Amino acid sequence: MQNVVIIGAGQGGLQAAMSLRQEGFEGAITLIGAEKGLPYQRPPLSKAYLKTGDADALSLRPASFFEKKQITLVDGTHVEAIDRAARRVMAGDRSFDYDHLILATGTRNLRPPIPGAEQALDLRTLDDALRLRNALDRPMRCAVIGGGFIGLEFAAVARALGHEVTLAEAAPRLMARAVSPETSERFLALHRDMGSDIHLGDPVCAVRADGITLKSGTEIQADLVLMAAGVVPNSELAASAGLAVDNGVVVDTRMLTEDPAISALGDCAVFPDPVTGRAVRLESVQAATDHARLIAKRLVKQVDDPYGAVPWFWSDQADCKLQIAGLAAEGDDTILRPDGAVFRFAGDRLSAVETVNDAKTHMQTRKRLAQGPVARAALEAAEFDMAQV
Ligand SMILES: Cc1cc2nc3c(=O)[nH]c(=O)nc-3n(C[C@H](O)[C@H](O)[C@H](O)COP(=O)(O)OP(=O)(O)OC[C@H]3O[C@@H](n4cnc5c(N)ncnc54)[C@H](O)[C@@H]3O)c2cc1C
Numbered sequence: 479m480q481n482v483v484i485i486g487a488g489q490g491g492l493q494a495a496m497s498l499r500q501e502g503f504e505g506a507i508t509l510i511g512a513e514k515g516l517p518y519q520r521p522p523l524s525k526a527y528l529k530t531g532d533a534d535a536l537s538l539r540p541a542s543f544f545e546k547k548q549i550t551l552v553d554g555t556h557v558e559a560i561d562r563a564a565r566r567v568m569a570g571d572r573s574f575d576y577d578h579l580i581l582a583t584g585t586r587n588l589r590p591p592i593p594g595a596e597q598a599l600d601l602r603t604l605d606d607a608l609r610l611r612n613a614l615d616r617p618m619r620c621a622v623i624g625g626g627f628i629g630l631e632f633a634a635v636a637r638a639l640g641h642e643v644t645l646a647e648a649a650p651r652l653m654a655r656a657v658s659p660e661t662s663e664r665f666l667a668l669h670r671d672m673g674s675d676i677h678l679g680d681p682v683c684a685v686r687a688d689g690i691t692l693k694s695g696t697e698i699q700a701d702l703v704l705m706a707a708g709v710v711p712n713s714e715l716a717a718s719a720g721l722a723v724d725n726g727v728v729v730d731t732r733m734l735t736e737d738p739a740i741s742a743l744g745d746c747a748v749f750p751d752p753v754t755g756r757a758v759r760l761e762s763v764q765a766a767t768d769h770a771r772l773i774a775k776r777l778v779k780q781v782d783d784p785y786g787a788v789p790w791f792w793s794d795q796a797d798c799k800l801q802i803a804g805l806a807a808e809g810d811d812t813i814l815r816p817d818g819a820v821f822r823f824a825g826d827r828l829s830a831v832e833t834v835n836d837a838k839t840h841m842q843t844r845k846r847l848a849q850g851p852v853a854r855a856a857l858e859a860a861e862f863d864m865a866q867v
Pocket of ligand 1: 487489510511521522555715743762764794
């Protein structure tokens with residue numbers, strides 16, 4: 479193998495290039511990204527960047543790194559097609575041959591089919607964040623569509639900067655896909671205490687020039703509307719190349735598609751959860767970077783281990799750092815420890831632990847879950863002390 483091409487120069491694509499070199503790959507690495515400039519971190523876009531505007535702090539590696547590691551970064555270039563028979567990808571009048579191709583195309587914002595949605599702003603790229611930051615340079619009435627991590631992080635920053643915030647969530651609780659009802663409640667109280675007006679179970683049915691309209695008929699006046707209603711995977715490229723796609727690019731336990739010359743990783747990849755075997759697609763820096771490391775090991779060292787990393791997530795909202803170790807499914811049972819940590823169970827097995835400003839329990843959980851399943855009875859006997867199970 480002489481030639482690896484990576485499509486998508488985000489967190490996972492860059493990590494794949496770096497890990498290939500770390501594992502000792504000496505062939506050519508071409509990292510092609512649709513966005514202009516150096517690869518950067520997205521998490522601060524809805525957190526510190528909105529306050530500081532420091533774009534340099536977001537860069538994952540300086541330009542000199544790419545020269546030193548002989549990684550060819552082709553930025554501002556959108557790959558339009560993959561020719562699997564010729565092992566070549568096409569972008570405008572350019573083409574790039576590969577021995578192995580890694581799809582790291584991430585996601586894009588979901589645009590619900592509601593009238594006026596095109597007027598709403600996004601928060602996915604550095605350009606989006608810059609646009610939002612500029613808009614927040616004077617007092618604003620902000621309407622946020624979606625009570626997931628990104629909408630809530632934006633709401634917390636906007637309130638801290640003194641703007642008015644109204645947030646509308648279609649589901650009956652906040653962050654419903656990701657956390658327990660207990661954690662949803664805790665964050666609802668946090669945001670209401672900060673002065674945000676939160677509407678639950680009331681989907682937005684129109685975006686107007688002067689605000690949003692909810693299904694209930696409530697009209698909210700706003701100068702700025704943020705669309706934070708979730709994302710869709712960028713998997714069209716894979717689909718048109720004939721690869722299996724089902725809410726993302728389908729890969730096996732080794733992050734390999736059905737084509738032995740094409741892997742996929744990160745936000746765009748659907749893989750079998752190592753614990754339950756169910757097909758999952760995770761939107762986190764941890765998953766993207768751990769997938770990348772696994773693929774590099776397989777390509778360079780022929781290590782064929784299945785993917786088995788413990789998932790973990792974080793979200794910073796005001797002075798609360800929410801951390802989740804493990805992966806729960808909706809409907810998992812919950813037990814609230816007196817100090818606020820939430821333990822979630824799939825049957826008798828611990829599926830995840832949610833903590834707020836409690837890095838110790840979070841790290842203990844990650845460490846313990848990496849060793850194998852934790853039984854509910856064992857945790858109960860240890861009075862929910864992760865260090866004792
Ligand atoms: C505002 C915000 C806050 C976040 N906060 C957190 C957080 O606190 N914690 C956390 O774990 N995660 C967070 N995330 C999610 C995290 O950023 C993603 O999970 C991570 O970036 C996924 O990496 P990736 O490489 O799969 O995709 P990305 O980093 O999204 O990179 C994909 C890249 O592929 C490019 N691309 C797509 N199609 C093509 C094509 N055809 N040709 C060329 N290039 C293409 C895209 O332009 C993009 O640059 C946040 C995301 C956002 C937007």
